[in-house]
Amino acid sequence: MIYSFAPEETILQKHERVIMAKYALINATIFDGIDTIFKGVVIVDSGRIVDVARDTKAEIPRDAQVIDLDGKFLMPGLIDAHLHLVGMRTGDFVKEPLVTPYETFVVRAASDLFKLIMAGYTTVGDAGGLIAAKLKPAIEEGTICGPRVVAAGLPLSPTFGHGDIHYLPIDWVDYRSSKKLRPLMTLICDGADECRKAARYALREDADFIKIMATGGVLSQKDRPEYRQFTPEEIKAIVDEARAAGRFVHAHAQGAEGIKNALIGGVKVIAHAIFIDDEGIELAIKNNAILVPTFSIVHRLLEIGDKIGVPEWGLKKSREVYEAHIENIKRAYNRGAKIATGTDYVGGFFPMGGNSLEITLLIEKIGMTPIEALRAATSTAAEAVGLHKEIGRIAPGYSADLIVVKENPIENPKCLLNIDNIVLVMKNGEIYKNKLNDTHK
Numbered sequence: 001m002i003y004s005f006a007p008e009e010t011i012l013q014k015h016e017r018v019i020m021a022k023y024a025l026i027n028a029t030i031f032d033g034i035d036t037i038f039k040g041v042v043i044v045d046s047g048r049i050v051d052v053a054r055d056t057k058a059e060i061p062r063d064a065q066v067i068d069l070d071g072k073f074l075m076p077g078l079i080d081a082h083l084h085l086v087g088m089r090t091g092d093f094v095k096e097p098l099v100t101p102y103e104t105f106v107v108r109a110a111s112d113l114f115k116l117i118m119a120g121y122t123t124v125g126d127a128g129g130l131i132a133a134k135l136k137p138a139i140e141e142g143t144i145c146g147p148r149v150v151a152a153g154l155p156l157s158p159t160f161g162h163g164d165i166h167y168l169p170i171d172w173v174d175y176r177s178s179k180k181l182r183p184l185m186t187l188i189c190d191g192a193d194e195c196r197k198a199a200r201y202a203l204r205e206d207a208d209f210i211k212i213m214a215t216g217g218v219l220s221q222k223d224r225p226e227y228r229q230f231t232p233e234e235i236k237a238i239v240d241e242a243r244a245a246g247r248f249v250h251a252h253a254q255g256a257e258g259i260k261n262a263l264i265g266g267v268k269v270i271a272h273a274i275f276i277d278d279e280g281i282e283l284a285i286k287n288n289a290i291l292v293p294t295f296s297i298v299h300r301l302l303e304i305g306d307k308i309g310v311p312e313w314g315l316k317k318s319r320e321v322y323e324a325h326i327e328n329i330k331r332a333y334n335r336g337a338k339i340a341t342g343t344d345y346v347g348g349f350f351p352m353g354g355n356s357l358e359i360t361l362l363i364e365k366i367g368m369t370p371i372e373a374l375r376a377a378t379s380t381a382a383e384a385v386g387l388h389k390e391i392g393r394i395a396p397g398y399s400a401d402l403i404v405v406k407e408n409p410i411e412n413p414k415c416l417l418n419i420d421n422i423v424l425v426m427k428n429g430e431i432y433k434n435k436l437n438d439t440h441k
Contacts, residue, residue, distance in 0.1 A: 021429060022046070023400075024064040027055070028074035029408065033378040033393035035371055037410065042074065044400040047429030052394055067424075067436070073408050075374065076392050077122025077147075077401035077427060078416070079381035080355045082250075082271050082292045082342025085109040085124070085132040085149070086183035089348035091301075092309035093184075093219060094167065102181040106131055108347060109183075113139065113146025115353035117432050120422040122401040123148040125209075125342065125385040127250060127271060128155035128163075129183050130175070133206040145432060148401070150385040152211035152250060154202045156195065156238060157186045161229045162213035162220045162252055164188060176201065186213075192237040195230070199241035209386060210242045214251040214267070215258030218298065218317045219310075225254035225274050225321060228261060235265030248386055254321075256280055263287055269384050271342065273332070274325045281332045290338045290384045293329045295361040297344035298322055308349045326365045333366050340384040341377040356416035363413055370410045400429040404436065 023044040030040045030052070041058035043051040053059070060066065087108030090096050097105075109131045116124060124147050126132035133151035138144045154175050157163025163186035164173055171177040175185040189198035199210050214230050216223030223229075230238075235249075242249050243266075250269040251262040256277040259270055263283040270276075270284060273291045284291060301310055301318045333339055341358040345351065362373045382392025391401050404424035407415035415421045425433040 022061060022064045023429075024060045024066045025074060025402070025404075026058070026060065026066060026068055027071060028069040028404075029071055030394060031073065031075040031371075031374060031410070032395065033076040034375060037371075042394060042402070044402075044426070044429050047400055049394060049396055049398050049400050051396060069404055069436070072423065073405040073410075074394070075403060075405065075409075076378040076394055077403050077425070078120045078356065078377050079123045079125070079341065079385065079392060080116075080121055080343055080345075080358070081125040081269070081340045081381040081384035082127045082294055082344055083124055083352070083355070084129045084184065084344070084346045085112060085126050085135070085352075086129045086346050087112065087131065088183075088346040088350070090309050091305055091349055092311075093314070094311060095309070097182040097184065102183065105183045106135070110135060110138075110144045110146070112347045112352035113144060113149075115351075116355070117145060117147045117425055117427065118422070119353040119355065119419050120403040120405070120416065120425055121147050121355060122403070122425065122427045123150065123382070123385060123387065123391055125250075125381075126151040127252075127342070127344075128152045128186075128211040130154070130181065130185055131183055133208070136206070148391070148427065150208045150387065151206070152202075152209055153205050153207035154185060154187050155211035155213060155252075156189055156198050156202065157213040158190050158229050158234070159188055160223065161188075162215065162217040162223060166222050189234075192233050195234045196237040196241050199238045203241070203245050203247070207247070209247050210238055210249045212238055212249060212251050212262075212267070214253040214262040215255040217252060217254060218321060219314045221311070221313050224317070225272075226257075227255060228257040230258075230261065232261045232265050235262055235267065239266035263289055271344075272325075273329060274321050276328050276332060278331075281335050281337055284332070284337050285335065288338070290340050290380065291329065291332055292340050292342035292384055293325065294342045294344035294358070295325070295365060296355070296357045297350060298325070299357065299361060300350055304349055330366050333368065338380055338383070339366075339376050340381040341373075342381075342384070353419060354417060359416060360413055370413050373413060374409060400426055402426045
C-alpha cells in the first residue's frame, strides 16, 4: 500500500510524519549494491539506513516497526541513468510532438513516474527534455508519486547536430526562440562562447547536469552516429561551466571520434558508446568515466519499430549498429570500463516500468554476471547520476532507497521485469508500495 493521510493533513505534515518513521527489515537476503550477499537486518531511521547487520548480530530498536521479509531479496532501489520523461506513446518521433498538446505529454510523464516507482526504480536520470526538471518539485512535495529525478533539462546541440530537428525552422527548434512547446527541445549553440552561454541557460532552467550531443545518432535523420559534432574546445567550455556550478556533463556520444572528444573534454558519462574503440575505452578507464550503453531502446526498436510508426531511416540505422554496439561494449566490459544501466525509454511502446530489460541485456549480450548487472543498476548507476555518496548501496549513512523482490534476481534476473515481484518499495525512508502480505495468499 501507499501511505494515505487524512484530508485535513497537509502534504508537509504527512511528509514529516512518514520521514521520521523507524523500521527494522529483518530476515532478509541482502544485496549491498556492490558485491556482497548475506542474510541480515537493515535498520532505517528518519529516512536513512543507520545499521546493517548479520542476523546473529542484529539489535532491533524497541521503537522500530518490524517488517519480516521471510527470506526475500532486499536490495538498493533500482536506477535508470538515461531515460526521457517525455510522455511519448508512439514511435513516430516526427508527428507525435507536433500534433499532441504539450500538457498531454506532462500528464503522461507523471503517469510514467508512478509506473517507474512501482517497478522498483527509486531514482532516474532524465537525459534531456523539458518536463522532468519541472516535475521534480511536485514529486518532492508529494503531489505526484515517483522516483527521485536527476534531470538534464534542456540538452545542448550544435547546428545540424543530433538535437537540431531539421524539419522545423531553426527558431522553432531552440527553446529560447520557439513558438511551440515540445517535450524534446534543445539549445542550439556553435562555438565555445555560445556553448558556454547555453550551458548557463540550461542551469538557469533547473538542470542537475548538462546533456550534450557530441555525435550524430540513430534517430536523427540527416546525420549518422559516426559524425563528430561538438569540438573539443566547445565541450571543454561546457564542462567548465558545469563544474563551476558543481554539476557534470553527460554526452550523447556514438561515434569513436566524438566519444574521444567528449572524454578529452572532461565529460563524465558517455551514453550509447556504439562505436567506442580501444583508445576510447582506455580514455574512459583513465578518466573514471561511465558508459551507459542503452541497449534496451534499439532492442525494442528492432522488435516493434515497424509497427508503431518509427521512421524507416531510424529502423535502418538501428539494424546497422546493433551488433557492432554489442561487440564494442563487450570489449569495454572485458577491459574493466565502468558500465551503468540506462534504457533511453520515452514511454508508450518504450515502457516506463519495463526498464529492467537493460539488466537482462547486460547479462545476455555482454556477459555480465547477475551481481555485476545489479551493481550496474545500483551503485554504478548512482555514480552516473552524481549521487554515489547518497544512494545505490545498503550501508549506514545512505538514503533508505530499498526494494524487496519476491524472487532472487541473482538466480533469475528476469524476475525484475515482472512488477508483481517487486513487493516493497521504499524511497528516502517512505514506503510507496507494500505487497508483502499479498505474497502469503
